[in-house]
Amino acid sequence: MPGTRLLIAYGSKHGATQGIADELGEALRSVGVDAVVMPADRVSDVSDYDGVILGGAVYAGRWHVEARRCASRHAAELRKRPVWLFSSGPVDDSAERRDIPPVRGVARWMQRLGAREHITFGGALTEHTPGLIAHSMVRQGKGGDFRNPERIRRWADHIASQLRSAG
Ligand SMILES: Cc1cc2nc3c(=O)[nH]c(=O)nc-3n(C[C@H](O)[C@H](O)[C@H](O)COP(=O)(O)O)c2cc1C
Structure with a gap:
């Protein structure tokens, strides 16, 4: 897996989602993935990466606009590589108790990008x-x-194992 390049892009208004993206990046780097974390609006090209994690905060039932724009801008290239999506939302412990499905717009992006998985973090x-x-x-x-x-790191480990079996 050394040499596997993974992009973690996020749309965050107040920093909570950025914190999740940073945590994912640290966890993936600690198991040898070359993970790069950046705000979704700074992503200019995804073709250098072997996989992409794209996440966004949910506001009033919608994914952060920069996460949506990033998905739209790079849709063709994203479709060609493994993609995982995440949302940061519930300000209660519901995400710990059950799997919270993506909001409708994110479910549509999953389909359009052929994303492997989506997870909702608190x-x-x-x-x-x-x-x-x-x-x-x-x-x-x-x-x-x-x-x-802990849950964020578990998901990072899960993605690392998928990257391992792909490589
Ligand atoms: C005005 C407002 C609306 C929100 N709407 C939702 C929502 O519809 N669904 C949800 O799960 N969380 C909602 N949240 C919670 C945010 O998604 C949560 O605080 C998120 O972690 C913020 O991420 P950020 O700091 O990266 O912007 C809302 C928060 C605010 C302040």
């Missing part, structure tokens, strides 16, 4: 999250950091 909304809506949600007790590093 998100984060804390007193540090900027924005009036976020502040009032936190005030109403609807906040918290529900990202689970």
Whole structure:
């Protein structure tokens, strides 16, 4: 697997999804994958990579716009390589208790890109999250950091084993 190049691109408004992408990158590098993490709007070419993970925060039932734009911009090249999608959303422990299916738009991207899998990770909304809506949600007790590093690393291991069997 050394020499396997993997791109992890993310659409994140307030940093929670970026944190998940960073965690995935670290976990994959620790098992020898040459993983590069970058914001989805900075992705100019995916043809150098053997596989791509594309993730986005979910806001009002929609994937982050930069994740959608990245999928659209690179659809033809993404279809030719293994792709995995993830979403960061629920600000409660529901993602720990059951598999949360992708929102409709992301399910459509799975089909269009021939993505192998999708996973929903718990998100984060804390007193540090900027924005009036976020502040009032936190005030109403609807906040918290529900990202689970262990679950994120497990998914990274799972992807590493898929890359291994592909190579
Ligand atoms: C205004 C607002 C709307 C949200 N809508 C959804 C939603 O529809 N579904 C969901 O699972 N999470 C929703 N969330 C939670 C975010 O997806 C979660 O906080 C996410 O981890 C944020 O990622 P980011 O910091 O990378 O932007 C919402 C959060 C806010 C502030």
